[in-house]
Amino acid sequence: xxxxxxxxxxxxxxxxxxxxxxxxxxxxxxxxxxxxxxxxxxxxxxxxxxxxxxxxxxxxxxxxxxxxxxxxxxxxxxxxxxxxxxxxxxxxxxxxxxxxxxxxxxxxxxxxxxxxxxxxxxxxxxxxxxxxxxxxxxxxxxxxxxxxxxxxxxxxxxxxxxxxxxxxxxxxxxxxxxxxxxxxxxxxxxxxxxxxxxxxxxxxxxxxxxxxxxxxxxxxxxxxxxxxxxxxxxxxxxxxxxxxxxxxxxxxxxx
Numbered sequence: 001x002x003x004x005x006x007x008x009x010x011x012x013x014x015x016x017x018x019x020x021x022x023x024x025x026x027x028x029x030x031x032x033x034x035x036x037x038x039x040x041x042x043x044x045x046x047x048x049x050x051x052x053x054x055x056x057x058x059x060x061x062x063x064x065x066x067x068x069x070x071x072x073x074x075x076x077x078x079x080x081x082x083x084x085x086x087x088x089x090x091x092x093x094x095x096x097x098x099x100x101x102x103x104x105x106x107x108x109x110x111x112x113x114x115x116x117x118x119x120x121x122x123x124x125x126x127x128x129x130x131x132x133x134x135x136x137x138x139x140x141x142x143x144x145x146x147x148x149x150x151x152x153x154x155x156x157x158x159x160x161x162x163x164x165x166x167x168x169x170x171x172x173x174x175x176x177x178x179x180x181x182x183x184x185x186x187x188x189x190x191x192x193x194x195x196x197x198x199x200x201x202x203x204x205x206x207x208x209x210x211x212x213x214x215x216x217x218x219x220x221x222x223x224x225x226x227x228x229x230x231x232x233x234x235x236x237x238x239x240x241x242x243x244x245x246x247x248x249x250x251x252x253x254x255x
Contacts, residue, residue: 009041013038023064025055025059027051028055028060032240033253036048043201045204049240050077054079057076058076068094073088097130098129098144099128099129100151102148102151103125104120104125104151105117106147108173110173111172113172113173114173114181150165199229200236204241214250216249219233219250
């Protein structure tokens with residue numbers, strides 16, 4: 001839920017989710033459409049489908065217990081390198097480098113002397129964090145959490161609080177006089193207004209708002225541009241977020 005979504009939006013949704021489905025088995029017992037409905041406006045609703053699929057896999061393969069091995073975690077639907085390592089490190093206390101956006105920014109500034117990190121690279125990022133990680137399991141877990149918190153609260157992207165930073169005397173970016181970043185950058189995401197993402201969101205909101213099939217006519221009223229509207233609907237069908245319930249009728253998956 002936290003991936004590319006602010007904490008303030010996630011916390012109430014997470015609390016609702018855990019109250020309704022406290023274990024993977026509880027989530028696995030409902031149709032995937034219920035997970036999509038409960039995901040509501042968090043964005044990237046395919047993650048709700050992936051989370052439901054992972055709950056089914058955990059229930060069927062692992063006796064309902066989230067595995068602690070990184071490779072087993074990576075075998076679950078929708079679980080990538082960051083999530084697998086975060087679960088293994090923070091839930092089970094294993095020693096693994098955990099790299100998120102905040103971690104990458106702190107390492108770029110303090111170690112590499114750059115204002116911003118280069119675009120993500122799994123091998124490079126894990127190697128950089130591994131070189132800093134303490135040997136002990138407890139110390140490694142605290143270090144993983146600490147560097148994330150440092151990036152989230154102090155070494156922020158736009159207004160870093162360098163004077164109050166606990167590692168300011170070790171920071172190569174600060175020592176170099178805060179040079180501007182001149183390296184490669186990630187592609188900038190297109191604006192939301194008028195995008196296919198907005199149209200997909202409108203259709204998803206309509207599907208979540210009702211328990212009966214949504215008609216072509218109802219979807220047509222959501223967005224005036226027919227080609228873009230059809231492209232968004234086709235994409236939702238291909239992603240499994242919408243399912244045809246007959247000619248011109250659509251529902252959430254398995255409803």
